[in-house]
Amino acid sequence: MESRSLPIPDGLDGERVDVGIARMLGIPRTTAAQACDEGGVTLDGHPAKKSEKLRAGSWLDVEWNSPRVAEITPLHVDGMTVLFEDDDIIVIDKPVGVAAHPAVSWEGPTVLGGLAAAGYRISTSGAPERAGIVHRLDVGTSGVMVVAKSEIAYERLKRAFHDRTVEKTYHAVVQGQLDPLSGTIDAPIGRHPSSSWKFAITSGGKHAVTHYDTLEAFPGASLVEIRLETGRTHQIRVHMAAQRHPCVGDALYGADPGLAHRLGLSRQWLHATRLAFVHPTTGNRVEFRSEYPADLQHALAVLKGNATRP
DSSP states (O other): OOEEEEOOOOOTTOHHHHEEEEEEOOOOOOHHHHHHHHHETEEEEEOOOTTTTTTOOEEEEEEOOOOOOOOOOOOOOOOEEEEEOOOSSEEEETTOOOOOOOTTOOSSOOOHHHHTTTTOOOOOOOGGGGBBBOOOOOOTTTEEEEEESSHHHHHHHHHHHHHHHHHEEEEEEEESSOOSSEEEOOOOOOEOOOOOOOOOOOOOSBOOOEEEEEEEEEEEEEEEEEEESSOOOHHHHHHHHHOOOTTTTTTTTTHHHHHHHHTOOOOOEEEEEEEEEEOOOOOEEEEEOOOOHHHHHHHHHHTTOOOOOO
């Protein structure tokens, strides 16, 4: 257990309690929020909720548990291939079942562990367990991903993702047919009110925009191309499920398990097919693509009537 007592500076006046604590103490916002929920935070001697607003000059007392830090373990990752590499970036084709970086709650393979095992040097910028990571793909999502190798690449790519100048294109097979066939979903995403593992459209969530176009329709499902304007956790999965068209195989967000079984899927049909951005040091526009992996190809072939489930 750690503790600190300190006054609220003028620069944090009006900020949320959990956000202000995270900034002042350099701890994760989730840790600060947990401290509030457990009664470990007081403002001028009174218990403070995480959503309260800070007041400049008030006295803050905080007690919190330091979270365990995950470590990068070099471990070969089957199926992870390098699409491009230079002194500043490395672009990989991430297979399903691989996390972007280590986490206390994850004991499986990671992109960083795979790169370390292969002898690649990665930027040391960012938290130690997320060094070089400028964006992420879910464990159950495959496809193209870029990692920073140099410090300048890390800073410039992080800014590019923040400023939404990176073009991120995904393909997904969703249940049913979208109406309209092309459109935009603009709905904020936050933590699910009753599940720590899920996200949902919530009034207090972060701004999230998803553009989609139907590429092909099948009986009971559609292949869609998705362009992300923002990059919230589970954004495509949440937005599609909210339209009552969850990604096929995505049991967490209400997909039909019978359809997934028929298609031979053990994960959501979702793949990052294209990533385009300005190279952080050359200034040239670069583009990288990833083909569908075997399990997604097979499921699509079954939908098209060209294959049967093994």
